[in-house]
Amino acid sequence: xxxxxxxxxxxxxxxxxxxxxxxxxxxxxxxxxxxxxxxxxxxxxxxxxxxxxxxxxxxxxxxxxxxxxxxxxxxxxxxxxxxxxxxxxxxxxxxxxxxxxxxxxxxxxxxxxxxxxxxxxxxxxxxxxxxxxxxxxxxxxxxxxxxxxxxxxxxxxxxxxxxxxxxxxxxxxxxxxxxxxxxxxxxxxxxxxxxxxxxxxxxxxxxxxxxxxxxxxxxxxxxxxxxxxxxxxxxxxxxxxxxxxxxxxxxxxxxxxxxxxxxxxxxxxxxxxxxxxxxxxxxxxxxxxxxxxxxxxxxxxxxxxxxxxxxxxx
Amino acid sequence: xxxxxxxxxxxxxxxxxxxxxxxxxxxxxxxxxxxxxxxxxxxxxxxxxxxxxxxxxxxxxxxxxxxxxxxxxxxxxxxxxxxxxxxxxxxxxxxxxxxxxxxxxxxxxxxxxxxxxxxxxxxxxxxxxxxxxxxxxxxxxxxxxxxxxxxxxxxxxxxxxxxxxxxxxxxxxxxxxxxxxxxxxxxxxxxxxxxxxxxxxxxxxxxxxxxxxxxxxxxxxxxxxxxxxxxxxxxxxxxxxxxxxxxxxxxxxxxxxxxxxxxxxxxxxxxxxxxxxxxxxxxxxxxxxxxxxxxxxxxxxxxxxxxxxxxxxxxxxxxxxxxxxxxxxxxxxxxxxxxxxxxxxx
Numbered sequence: 001x002x003x004x005x006x007x008x009x010x011x012x013x014x015x016x017x018x019x020x021x022x023x024x025x026x027x028x029x030x031x032x033x034x035x036x037x038x039x040x041x042x043x044x045x046x047x048x049x050x051x052x053x054x055x056x057x058x059x060x061x062x063x064x065x066x067x068x069x070x071x072x073x074x075x076x077x078x079x080x081x082x083x084x085x086x087x088x089x090x091x092x093x094x095x096x097x098x099x100x101x102x103x104x105x106x107x108x109x110x111x112x113x114x115x116x117x118x119x120x121x122x123x124x125x126x127x128x129x130x131x132x133x134x135x136x137x138x139x140x141x142x143x144x145x146x147x148x149x150x151x152x153x154x155x156x157x158x159x160x161x162x163x164x165x166x167x168x169x170x171x172x173x174x175x176x177x178x179x180x181x182x183x184x185x186x187x188x189x190x191x192x193x194x195x196x197x198x199x200x201x202x203x204x205x206x207x208x209x210x211x212x213x214x215x216x217x218x219x220x221x222x223x224x225x226x227x228x229x230x231x232x233x234x235x236x237x238x239x240x241x242x243x244x245x246x247x248x249x250x251x252x253x254x255x256x257x258x259x260x261x262x263x264x265x266x267x268x269x270x271x272x273x274x275x276x277x278x279x280x281x282x283x284x285x286x287x288x289x290x291x292x293x294x295x296x297x298x299x300x301x302x303x304x305x306x307x308x309x310x311x312x313x314x
Numbered sequence: 315x316x317x318x319x320x321x322x323x324x325x326x327x328x329x330x331x332x333x334x335x336x337x338x339x340x341x342x343x344x345x346x347x348x349x350x351x352x353x354x355x356x357x358x359x360x361x362x363x364x365x366x367x368x369x370x371x372x373x374x375x376x377x378x379x380x381x382x383x384x385x386x387x388x389x390x391x392x393x394x395x396x397x398x399x400x401x402x403x404x405x406x407x408x409x410x411x412x413x414x415x416x417x418x419x420x421x422x423x424x425x426x427x428x429x430x431x432x433x434x435x436x437x438x439x440x441x442x443x444x445x446x447x448x449x450x451x452x453x454x455x456x457x458x459x460x461x462x463x464x465x466x467x468x469x470x471x472x473x474x475x476x477x478x479x480x481x482x483x484x485x486x487x488x489x490x491x492x493x494x495x496x497x498x499x500x501x502x503x504x505x506x507x508x509x510x511x512x513x514x515x516x517x518x519x520x521x522x523x524x525x526x527x528x529x530x531x532x533x534x535x536x537x538x539x540x541x542x543x544x545x546x547x548x549x550x551x552x553x554x555x556x557x558x559x560x561x562x563x564x565x566x567x568x569x570x571x572x573x574x575x576x577x578x579x580x581x582x583x584x585x586x587x588x589x590x591x592x593x594x595x596x597x598x599x600x601x602x603x604x605x606x607x608x609x610x611x612x613x614x615x616x617x618x619x620x621x622x623x624x625x626x627x628x629x630x631x632x633x634x635x636x637x638x639x640x641x642x643x644x645x646x647x648x649x650x651x652x653x654x655x656x657x658x659x660x
Binding site: 056064084085087088089090091095098099104105107108109112113114115116118119120121122123124127139145146149150153156226307308309310311 | 377380381384385387390412417460481
């Protein structure tokens with residue numbers, strides 16, 4: 001299990017590091033919101049899921065897209081705006097999608113997909129399917145009205161849904177304590193009538209265990225939803241490949257414990273060195289191939305502009 | 315055999331009932347769809363027939379419930395989300411504009427959103443500022459949304475069936491006053507397909523386009539114009555997006571005069587769009603005169619003393635059409651008493 005979890009975290013980290021490396025060339029023409037430092041949440045959650053479970057998320061979408069099994073070359077090609085992208089170059093980094101692997105899409109408008117996930121879960125429950133829905137969102141989404149409306153509806157209908165609040169403390173540059181009188185997100189979830197738990201240390205194994213237990217309960221027919229707040233930390237700037245400590249809204253010292261306690265390195269130490277080396281080499285090859293695929297893919301043809309406004313074309 | 319006569323309400327109810335029986339994916343929800351009044355009767359009997367999983371009232375959460383409707387559609391259901399007033403859709407704009415309209419396109423065709431949003435425009439008896447707005451032009455503006463505003467019971471049934479069967483989101487706009495209309499409605503299922511207007515009356519001298527309830531006012535105006543020798547064509551666009559501009563243009567090509575009577579404000583409205591498109595097509599080919607009418611550019615007042623001046627009616631429409639045809643504004647029909655049928659209490 002540790003080898004699998006390490007591979008998943010390392011893979012996301014390396015993909016995003018390569019995105020950041022290529023970014024200054026301007027060949028990627030898409031605003032990227034990197035998950036570097038936050039990968040363990042997506043990996044822990046998605047490792048507990050089955051292929052036909054589905055996830056909805058936010059514009060910080062790379063980590064959960066890859067963790068759920070989203071196609072890597074199609075993702076990189078999408079960032080490049082190529083015809084081979086997961087959305088044919090018409091979604092970009094903020095709208096990654098891979099329906100075949102249960103990645104149902106993401107919104108650039110904070111909180112939006114929380115409600116979409118609940119609707120999907122309603123359909124799953126109505127049809128008595130043995131699968132679940134996961135909604136990923138950040139602490140910023142908990143400011144939004146739709147978050148509160150959705151939690152109420154999800155609890156009212158006992159939906160097979162797991163809410164994952166990835167709390168990295170910042171909505172762009174504004175700390176949660178400057179936006180919320182009470183920063184206890186779980187207390188709000190409980191108030192709507194669902195169990196809620198905060199996982200403070202970013203431990204990927206713990207996150208996996210908690211979500212796996214929630215999934216098993218839902219599949220066994222226990223009423224949902226479940227709510228988890230996973231504390232984490234954004235190492236990079238809100239959008240873009242760089243850092244933002246120089247802006248003065250946060251102190252690098254705040255980041256230090258998260259960076260020094262990097263979950264990727266912690267899990268790496270649990271994998272035998274030879275296996276680790278093999279995993280790293282395989283991931284390096286896979287990432288290089290994905291970038292080469294994106295680089296060499298064609299841009300969409302002109303008539304693609306009019307495709308998929310409605311079914312049946314224009 | 316005489317055609318079967320149904321009310322608009324019964325036509326809407328029957329369309330939903332027949333589609334729910336035909337297709338187990340169709341679900342109906344919204345504030346009060348399952349309460350004793352059943353949205354003026356338009357959802358009557360559905361709960362008993364199809365159960366609370368497929369027919370359910372919702373919390374007062376238009377934003378989240380619209381998002382949930384989209385999620386259901388993404389999962390393969392065919393949701394009908396009902397709003398008893400169009401004004402309430404302002405709480406759902408993010409989901410409608412940013413998600414429902416865009417998902418097929420921004421996900422490269424991987425998904426589609428077969429969603430129907432029913433909403434009602436209110437009028438008269440003190441509906442006032444926030445129960446009276448015809449805001450369909452907001453949705454016409456956005457690629458990825460279809461908009462239909464049927465006027466007759468026949469079209470109410472056929473357009474709702476078409477909307478339910480459509481693989482893309484459809485804004486289905488009803489008018490509270492039209493709920494009282496009665497007319498022939500076939501018992502079997504049929505569709506009034508997107509992008510097809512209806513010529514309600516032929517005419518040679520002027521083309522009147524009436525949107526939603528304003529179609530009925532245009533038909534009244536037509537009678538008054540006939541009395542003074544003016545032959546007005548009356549067209550019901552039925553679908554506002556996609557818009558059947560060809561049918562309207564062909565009429566104006568014949569009459570040379572176009573008066574669009576909107577069920578909303580004229581600024582940036584459906585009427586402005588229709589006039590612009592007809593003008594673009596006929597300019598250089600034929601001289602035409604055009605005019606828009608709609609709500610007065612103010613907030614709807616509830617007091618009847620002011621409200622009757624707020625809306626176009628058969629008489630003001632006839633006067634405007636007469637001026638278009640004759641080039642002078644010295645004629646107006648004699649105004650009888652206020653003629654809206656609606657009676658309170660609400």
